[in-house]
Amino acid sequence: MDDNKNKTVGLSKLDLEFAILRWWLMSHLAYNYQRMQAGGFASMMGPILKKLYPDKPEEVIAGLKRHMMFFNTEPRWGAVIHGIVIALEEQKAKGSDIDEMAIVDLKSSLMGPLAGIGDTISGGLYKPCVLGICLGWAATGSFMGPVMFVACMLGYDLIITHLTIRKGYKLGTSAITSILEGGLFKKLTTFFSIMGLFVLGIMVCKFITIDFSWVPVLGGKEIVVKDLMNQIVPKALPLLITLAAWKAIMRGVKVVYVLLALFVFALVGGALGIIG
Numbered sequence: 001m002d003d004n005k006n007k008t009v010g011l012s013k014l015d016l017e018f019a020i021l022r023w024w025l026m027s028h029l030a031y032n033y034q035r036m037q038a039g040g041f042a043s044m045m046g047p048i049l050k051k052l053y054p055d056k057p058e059e060v061i062a063g064l065k066r067h068m069m070f071f072n073t074e075p076r077w078g079a080v081i082h083g084i085v086i087a088l089e090e091q092k093a094k095g096s097d098i099d100e101m102a103i104v105d106l107k108s109s110l111m112g113p114l115a116g117i118g119d120t121i122s123g124g125l126y127k128p129c130v131l132g133i134c135l136g137w138a139a140t141g142s143f144m145g146p147v148m149f150v151a152c153m154l155g156y157d158l159i160i161t162h163l164t165i166r167k168g169y170k171l172g173t174s175a176i177t178s179i180l181e182g183g184l185f186k187k188l189t190t191f192f193s194i195m196g197l198f199v200l201g202i203m204v205c206k207f208i209t210i211d212f213s214w215v216p217v218l219g220g221k222e223i224v225v226k227d228l229m230n231q232i233v234p235k236a237l238p239l240l241i242t243l244a245a246w247k248a249i250m251r252g253v254k255v256v257y258v259l260l261a262l263f264v265f266a267l268v269g270g271a272l273g274i275i276g
Helices: 013-026 038-052 057-067 077-093 100-139 144-181 184-207 225-232 236-250 255-271
Strands: none
Touching: 013 038, 013 077, 013 144, 038 057, 038 077, 057 077, 057 100, 077 100, 077 144, 100 144, 236 255
16 A cells, blocks of 8 residues: 555544634734745644644645645635645545645635635625624724624634635535535625615714704794705715715725815815804
């Protein structure tokens, strides 16, 4: 039998759980401009390689070298790659005909697409929604704001990392196809997009405090424009300003120009006593 084949080796559920925990802890602790997340990946794989090659330190060294190559993805949803790699390394140690460069190529080919998926869900949808809700609490002086934000982010990171690594390990190279064809990504983006719109509406009402201060006199009677507009469309001015800024940005106007326009509008409107 080939010395490289060892059908008795294998990983337990506890080995996988510890690998998940190591990646969760190490994914952001070993960044550098040369290899990005490779240090964290190698730290996760080290004990696994030692378990798979107990009497072959040269195989452990070779494995650590290939996992110290450049790697960078969104660390939560991208952790599907880690589960797949663990499964491939286990099969390789058992004697399957898996070339080590195939493992490296798989990591390189998947890290970009999964970074796009993960950044969309985590950075573009989930985090802004949670932040918008928690900022509302924090603005009122409630200690629940920062506490809930930390709890929601840590819980999200740990749960998603656990689920994705286990999914990748269980399904192997078919994990990506299963996730995409199963519609999970579409369902999550739709859910967080709708939730984000609700949060945005709340933030417009709560944090954009500009309103009409103009009080004209008609027929000897003061007309409070602010109260009149709020009876027709509550918070109409904050809504109009938000929509105008969004429309300008969507048309390609630079953010700095939008901010300057808002500054001039506020300055002139305040000086004339129209808004306040």
